[in-house]
Amino acid sequence: MGFFGRWRRKGGTGAIGATGATGATGGTGGPPALEARGLSVGYGGSAVVSDIDFAVAPGEIFAVIGGSGCGKSTLLRTLEGLLPPLAGEVRVAGAPFAEAGAEPDEEERSRRLRRVGVLFQGGALFGSMTLLENVGLPLREFTDLPEELVEETARLRLAQVGLAAAAGKYPSEISGGMAKRAGLARALALDPAILLLDEPSAGLDPVTSAGLDSLVLRLRDECGTAVVLVSHELPSLLAVADRAVYLSAAEKRPLETGIPREMRDASPHPEIRAFFRRQSAAAAAAAKGDTAT
Ligand SMILES: Nc1ncnc2c1ncn2[C@@H]1O[C@H](COP(=O)(O)OP(=O)(O)O)[C@@H](O)[C@H]1O
Numbered sequence: 001m002g003f004f005g006r007w008r009r010k011g012g013t014g015a016i017g018a019t020g021a022t023g024a025t026g027g028t029g030g031p032p033a034l035e036a037r038g039l040s041v042g043y044g045g046s047a048v049v050s051d052i053d054f055a056v057a058p059g060e061i062f063a064v065i066g067g068s069g070c071g072k073s074t075l076l077r078t079l080e081g082l083l084p085p086l087a088g089e090v091r092v093a094g095a096p097f098a099e100a101g102a103e104p105d106e107e108e109r110s111r112r113l114r115r116v117g118v119l120f121q122g123g124a125l126f127g128s129m130t131l132l133e134n135v136g137l138p139l140r141e142f143t144d145l146p147e148e149l150v151e152e153t154a155r156l157r158l159a160q161v162g163l164a165a166a167a168g169k170y171p172s173e174i175s176g177g178m179a180k181r182a183g184l185a186r187a188l189a190l191d192p193a194i195l196l197l198d199e200p201s202a203g204l205d206p207v208t209s210a211g212l213d214s215l216v217l218r219l220r221d222e223c224g225t226a227v228v229l230v231s232h233e234l235p236s237l238l239a240v241a242d243r244a245v246y247l248s249a250a251e252k253r254p255l256e257t258g259i260p261r262e263m264r265d266a267s268p269h270p271e272i273r274a275f276f277r278r279q280s281a282a283a284a285a286a287a288k289g290d291t292a293t
């Protein structure tokens with residue numbers, strides 16, 4: 001699969017707005033943006049996490065949380081279509097996306113992958129292209145839009161992430177925070193049903209990181225895109241996520257799905273309360289400038 005074998009044509013879900021804690025189908029009566037059913041993920045036939053079941057509504061921001069090594073990135077790789085499920089299935093906007101034991105042909109696979117937008121580490125921008133060219137790339141590759149419309153759409157996406165003035169810059173000329181924003185603009189170029197973010201704030205200072213949080217919230221409101229977010233940054237989780245699923249490394253399964261604030265304050269699972277206490281301590285230390293991370 002090419003790097004851009006994942007984006008789909010224009011024409012998104014059209015669903016707008018947060019749906020809060022219901023996790024059902026959103027206000028439109030349409031299918032969930034993303035469903036994991038009886039999903040088991042891992043490598044070489046050996047499961048890292050099993051029995052994963054959740055649905056993310058259109059416009060919902062859903063976090064995947066848990067200690068280091070519990071399988072957050074592994075789950076995300078399966079949701080990105082990069083790692084086949086060991087059991088169960090993933091559906092995107094009501095249509096099959098990945099299922100254990102099934103291998104769709106190349107054309108079907110690329111059609112599926114285009115329904116999902118991914119922000120890769122560091123934005124994964126092409127260094128030889130301007131930001132405008134980077135954002136226009138999936139449009140050029142996967143739509144029949146005329147060149148003027150490709151450019152217009154790419155400019156619009158850059159404006160949405162606050163980079164209108166940097167359209168002509170190269171990746172080497174911008175900061176890490178700007179590269180993440182440009183990566184977001186490119187992930188959203190084809191109006192995906194779902195946007196996947198793995199530790200988007202990694203490597204950013206707290207101010208830039210908070211800016212990225214509010215950007216994700218605004219993009220969700222503007223585009224109605226559902227978001228699955230891996231993050232261990234507590235302020236970010238509490239500010240951004242409508243719901244979260246906690247993966248337990250010890251039990252190799254999800255322990256609880258709920259509203260982050262309620263999980264922090266009243267989870268029936270000691271492991272989850274301990275997780276939030278650790279994150280709170282880390283966040284307090286970071287706020288005082290005690291740690292470099
Ligand atoms: N490519 C891989 N091949 C085999 N095992 C892996 C691979 N990537 C990660 N793992 C293992 O899978 C487990 C979960 O890793 P990961 O999903 O990266 O955790 P997290 O993102 O929650 O920190 C870990 O035990 C890790 O060592």
Ligand SMILES: [Mg+2]
Pocket residue numbers: 072073074
């Ligand atoms: Mg990870």
